[in-house]
Amino acid sequence: MTDRHYGVHGEFRDLLCSKNIKPSYQRLLILEYIMKNKNHPSAEIIFKNISRSVPTLSRTTVYNNLNIFVRKGILSSIKTNKSETRYDIIEIPHAHFYCLQCKRIIDVDLKIPLYRKNSIQGHKIEEVQVQFRGTCRNCFNKKEKKTKNVL
Amino acid sequence: MTDRHYGVHGEFRDLLCSKNIKPSYQRLLILEYIMKNKNHPSAEIIFKNISRSVPTLSRTTVYNNLNIFVRKGILSSIKTNKSETRYDIIEIPHAHFYCLQCKRIIDVDLKIPLYRKNSIQGHKIEEVQVQFRGTCRNCFNKKEKKTKNVL
DNA sequence: GTTTAGATTGTACTTATTACAATATTGTAG
DNA sequence: CTACAATATTGTAATAAGTACAATCTAAAC
Numbered sequence: 001m002t003d004r005h006y007g008v009h010g011e012f013r014d015l016l017c018s019k020n021i022k023p024s025y026q027r028l029l030i031l032e033y034i035m036k037n038k039n040h041p042s043a044e045i046i047f048k049n050i051s052r053s054v055p056t057l058s059r060t061t062v063y064n065n066l067n068i069f070v071r072k073g074i075l076s077s078i079k080t081n082k083s084e085t086r087y088d089i090i091e092i093p094h095a096h097f098y099c100l101q102c103k104r105i106i107d108v109d110l111k112i113p114l115y116r117k118n119s120i121q122g123h124k125i126e127e128v129q130v131q132f133r134g135t136c137r138n139c140f141n142k143k144e145k146k147t148k149n150v151l
Numbered sequence: 152m153t154d155r156h157y158g159v160h161g162e163f164r165d166l167l168c169s170k171n172i173k174p175s176y177q178r179l180l181i182l183e184y185i186m187k188n189k190n191h192p193s194a195e196i197i198f199k200n201i202s203r204s205v206p207t208l209s210r211t212t213v214y215n216n217l218n219i220f221v222r223k224g225i226l227s228s229i230k231t232n233k234s235e236t237r238y239d240i241i242e243i244p245h246a247h248f249y250c251l252q253c254k255r256i257i258d259v260d261l262k263i264p265l266y267r268k269n270s271i272q273g274h275k276i277e278e279v280q281v282q283f284r285g286t287c288r289n290c291f292n293k294k295e296k297k298t299k300n301v302l
Numbered sequence: 303g304t305t306t307a308g309a310t311t312g313t314a315c316t317t318a319t320t321a322c323a324a325t326a327t328t329g330t331a332g
Numbered sequence: 333c334t335a336c337a338a339t340a341t342t343g344t345a346a347t348a349a350g351t352a353c354a355a356t357c358t359a360a361a362c
Contacts, residue, residue, distance in 0.1 A: 024309065024358090044349080058311040063350065065309095079230035083318065084349065097274045108271050112263055114281070120259050122288035123248045130265070131280045137273035173328085175340065195318080209342040214319065216340095234349065235318065 019072045026061050029054065031069070040078060040086040040096075040105040078105060078131070095130035101139035108132065170223045177212050180205065182220070191229060191237040191247070191256040229256060229282070246281035252290035259283065 012031045016023040029050050034041065041049075043062050051057040066087055069075040078086045078096055086105055088096070093115040097106040110130060118125050135143070163182045167174040180201050185192065192200075194213050202208040217238055220226040229237045229247055237256060239247070244266040248257040261281060269276050 022308075022359090026310070042349090056311080060312075060351085061310055067351095079234075082348090083230075083234050083236070085234070095271075097271065097276075099274070100277070106274065108274070110265075112265065114261075114263065114265075120246075120248065120283060122291075123250070123257065123259070123283070124286045124291050125248075125283045126251070126285035127283070129280075129282045129284070131282075132271060132274070132276045132278070133280070134277035135275045140273075140275050173339075175327085177341070193318090207342080211320085211343075212341055218320095233317090 015074065019074060021068060021072060026054075026057060027065050029057075030062060030065050031074070034075065034087055035089060038089070038107075040088050042084050042086050044084075046087075076127070076129075078129070080105070081133075093128070095132065097132045097134070097136060099136035099139055100133055101135055104136060106136060166225065170225060172219060172223060172225075177205075177208060178216050180208075181213060181216050182225070185226065185238055186240060189240070189258075191239050193235050193237050195235075197238075227278070227280070229280070231256070232284075244279070246283065248283045248285070248287060250287035250290055251284055252286055255287060257287060 012028050012035065013023040016027060016031070021027065030046060033046050033050055037049075043059075043066055046066075047057065047059050047062045050062075066075065066077075070077050070087075073090060075087045076090050078088060078098075080086060080098055080103070081100070088105075088107075093110075095108050095110045097108050098104075099106065114130065115128055117128075163179050163186065164174040167178060167182065172178065181197060184197050184201055188200075194210075194217055197217075198208065198210050198213045201213075217226065217228075221228050221238075224241060226238045227241050229239060229249075231237060231249055231254070232251070239256075239258075244261075246259045246261045248259050249255075250257065265281065266279055268279075
């Protein structure tokens with residue numbers, strides 16, 4: 001079970017080891033899923049998709065490991081409207097745009113010095129989250145088109 | 152029941168009317184609670200505190216009206232770590248600092264032009280949320296003191 | 303090969319929130 | 333004032349996301 005995945009998962013394996021997390025089969029799968037489908041999935045989505053090919057996977061394992069990844073700084077967690085948590089890889093700091101129509105989360109760049117601060121008004125910053133909410137370009141264009149057709 | 156509260160709740164009453172929300176007794180109580188205890192309470196906290204003096208109040212009423220207030224732009228909702236939602240009055244745009252130790256939410260000012268944008272990379276912005284997480288000044292000082300005593 | 307620490311699994315539980323139907327209140331037209 | 337419609341509130345039941353925990357499994361260390 002293990003060595004079959006040395007090749008494919010090599011980089012994820014290294015990433016986990018560098019953070020002192022044992023690179024178990026399940027952890028590699030979870031990490032791989034998030035890295036390859038860069039669509040900010042929820043725990044449930046990750047669970048459903050991986051358990052298609054690995055039916056023995058437990059929901060708890062997914063939750064446990066997502067929490068570990070967040071604590072160790074591999075992933076960041078994003079809270080949407082609907083009391084659900086979504087996950088994203090931590091790369092260059094960036095902001096998120098949450099579309100209220102299609103529920104997609106879109107990465108956006110912010111060239112502001114916000115991320116360089118390590119304290120604000122005396123409070124020690126460990127994490128910064130910037131989230132925009134509204135209507136994404138796609139949904140906005142769809143609406144526009146619909147309006148035009150009516151006229 | 153109604154006119155007893157004309158005096159005290161006058162400004163909240165006006166605020167609700169200006170947003171086309173009927174200023175019911177319960178709504179005034181909820182709004183008053185949030186405005187007077189500026190500590191970003193959760194629905195549960197609001198419910199518990201108001202229902203001490205108004206035992207007939209329903210949890211559902213609190214949730215319903217908080218949602219209405221958010222939709223109408225009177226309140227903003229803040230998602231914390233623990234899948235709970237907290238509420239804050241919308242005044243001058245500001246950011247929030249969530250202390251991972253004491254769980255307080257502290258208002259912080261940001262003098263950045265972030266709030267002036269109404270679109271980013273083509274996506275229409277309706278709302279911006281900036282949230283810092285870390286250790287607040289208070290908790291940080293406590294930790295410092297403890298460390299000093301040990302030495 | 304045995305031991306031990308850590309990981310995974312599955313079930314039961316908690317917590318925040320919503321759905322919904324019944325009841326109550328308010329505003330309005332006759 | 334009374335009747336009616338519209339809206340608000342209430343309480344219960346349901347849902348959904350996440351956690352606690354005990355049992356089982358795995359893998360590395362001796």
